[in-house]
Amino acid sequence: MAAPLALVLVVAVTVRAALFRSSLAEFISERVEVVSPLSSWKREWLKAFHCWTWEYLHILEQYFMKVSFCHPGWSAMAQSRLTATSTSQVQATPLPQPPEQLGPQTPLIIYLFHFLIDYAELVFMITDALTAIALYFAIQDFNKVVFKKQKLLLELDQYAPDVAELIRTPMEMRYIPLKVALFYLLNPYTILSCVAKSTCAINNTLIAFFILTTIKGSAFLSAIFLALATYQSLYPLTLFVPGLLYLLQRQYIPVKMKSKAFWIFSWEYAMMYVGSLVVIVCLSFFLLSSWDFIPAVYGFILSVPDLTPNIGLFWYFFAEMFEHFSLFFVCVFQINVFFYTIPLAIKLKEHPIFFMFIQIAIIAIFKSYPTVGDVALYMAFFPVWNHLYRFLRNIFVLTCIIIVCSLLFPVLWHLWIYAGSANSNFFYAITLTFNVGQILLISDYFYAFLRREYYLTHGLYLTAKDGTEAMLVLK
């Protein structure tokens, strides 16, 4: 199975490299659908920042030198580092002073790109490839688990007798991991956001690794990746619940309020998560020696000060609103993102990975600065739910809506900004349609999933009391 995956990777990298070299790259990186203020890649800005962080690195290194006097080996290393920096940075740092505003990138990302700024294209291609590989292995493992569970339930006679056609077969499941990788890598949304160098790709990689480590059952790594993802964009916080549920399920710990094992494990996992989050935040503080980045990044995400149009629901609403209501509605809108976790956790207790899929989709739809890169992440999971296909009701119409909206975004943007013959309402109308389409699609999947589960236990050919074929109603 490695060969097709490698082939897909090669194709994906080729497409991206070709686009990076073409004249389209600049156009794409300006599109509001692809980059948000949170994920945009402003090279000049990063360069300016570059100088400033270097100044702090110098301080760090001097400190390091002092410490390392007692360790001769270390001091030699530090010496060489220092000379290297002083020769290369002399001309580049005329006045290292902190920028006035910290900007909405997290310090670690800035630190990372401070080394990789010249290889940015490579980095973004690699992150996409890593995401796809992580998803591939995660889904491969997940499918094994699903199959085992199904076998167990079949042996235990838990399924209704006439559901033979609903049972999943290894034949059918064989290509799913490959399809997931394909859906992620060759999705136009992913390609666009990679070419635009949107840091959303990095967030996706972190979430993908979180999913991989969770499915592999490593609680510690899973907590670390979740902490990193949270640190990056805050909203993955809600993935804590499905992650925990999956790990519990894996260790056969029942989710019961009275069970002691449940509480111990939850406590452990939460502590690992909070601990790694604290470590990362302190590292950022140590890097910058100021707490400015917390209001600059998380305040920026939560209070939505930047109302540049994007594919989300926030910008128009808050641009039109009276100032004194906006705090209340910001709270309402933000709670909306986190709110669904509780009912979903109750309803999907037994199916944490499906829960995770729905939760990622909800984040992509309702977050404050969404881009198409976020949408691409949950779209990669569609092949995993291939078996729900027969229960989906509006898949054709909804797919059409999403495709039409994706095409209309640039057209209406052109009419609004350049031609001047349309206005912001046109663009917002398409944003609304796009999001309604996504919401309906996700609820369609949700309903289909519940319906399949119901059929599995109650039999496929249900009859109502009067003998006609029964209809399931979601309440």
Added chain:
Amino acid sequence: MGLLSDPVRRRALARLVLRLNAPLWALPVAWLERTMRSVGLEVYTQSFSRKLPFPDETHERYMVSGTNVYGILRAPRAASTESLVLTVPCGSDSTNSQAVGLLLALAAHFRGQIYWAKDIIFLVTEHDLLGTEAWLEAYHDVNVTGMQSSPLQGRAGAIQAAVALELSSDVVTSLDVAVEGLNGQLPNLDLLNLFQTFCQKGGLLCTLQGKLQPQDWTSLDGPLQGLQTLLLMVLRQASGRPHGSHGLFLRYRVEALTLRGINSFRQYKYDLVAVGKALEGMFRKLNHLLERLHQSFFLYLLPALSRFVSIGLYMPAAGFLLLVLGLKALELWMQLHEAEVGLEEPGGAPGPSVPLPPSQGVGLASLVAPLLISQAMGLALYVLPVLGQHVATQHFPVAEAEAVVLTLLAIYAAGLALPHNTHRPLSCRVVSTQAPDRGWMALKLVALIYLALQLGCIALTNFSLGFLLATTMVPAAALAKPHGPRTLYAALLVLTSPAATLLGSLFLWRELQEAPLSLAEGWQLFLAALAQGVLEHHTYGALLFPLLSLGLYPCWLLFWNVLFWK
């Protein structure tokens, strides 16, 4: 209005006209500069050069270099934050020299007035639209078409409105107004209303698309004439080429129109004073504007100068046409879905061994090949003619421009032969095991959605083009299937292909202009139009050529594929 009322100025104008009527092979830059400066303007020049992708045979140019001259009249009553433009595009011959004379006379007159609150730029461009493009790009400090030009030394504020002037003689019988700009963009309707008001006030006769305004709307003749004008406007807008140098201003969100003086055999003629008065009135009105024109309409069709069809009336027509595609696609989807259920039903017991949802199996295996091949054909159509012109001229006895057009036609025709030969080996083994209809139905479903999407997007930006393509392509696209009278369907498809639509539009256009074409002339005009389309894409960034070659042609090939599905 005191323009040219005193005999001295009148005589000066006559002298200018006489001077400019002498045969000119290049713009008399030094003389223009001197004259503008003597009038009291700040004068600057801008030189530009551009190598066209291949020789332009209609304008006879290849390596173009020229100089634009412009003078700025600084507004005495405001800071230079806003400006108006009066531009005269000069071609290689001296056809537009009367307009230069009027421009200079107007500049001299405007200079004496104290009420200007916006700077006025008097711009004379060489090589008509190429010069305008170079000047606009330099003014807004962008480079979108690969024009090489020197930076501008003097600037006024943001341009609020522009009027382009074309006069071919020193007396006119009527003024023709052109609104259609690059890619079918239109100026705000208020600018047109302004022009019409001043024409009525000055008693000037004005025409639209070269047609007189119908007087009597109650009898049959008036509406018929309106319909003719409307159709002419639709055809012109659909062509997406700038009809006058105002068309390039629209891209920078500057409201602009072109006025053309027509000198026909009509008895009653106006001299340039009347035209100058109308222009002065327009500029004074524009000078009073406090903000950009934005309240009125940007999307309209004109059956007459005083009447317009609003978007609310014409858009539903296009919407219903696209609905046909949508409903057809939905029908196909239902059929595919039913076929799938039908396949599963008789199986009954061996249910578990049904591999994938079959529609996806068919979709992935048999759709990728035709889709990729037709897109590749489109890409070849877009890239090869210009890239391969030198190879073609070396091996065949043709000139570059001919080579481009003939390669274009050759690739276009080759596309008809190619795809339905190649999809067979790829698709047969998948389809034969399943219901035979599924393959083409899935392909047609994709093609229908693709077509509907493209037409929808085009209709939003350039309604005329979208509507024209929808009326021709939709019926054939909805009918195409591999059963029934195949030759009939094939003929219908060929007749409604984008190239045939272009040819048909040319004949219709000349028919409406009451100058019908013979077949040979039509063919020549068709070839010239192809070359112009490619050139305008490369020089001004017109989108019609890439739209047809990268979008609609591949889509049309898909329907061709459906028709010959085996």
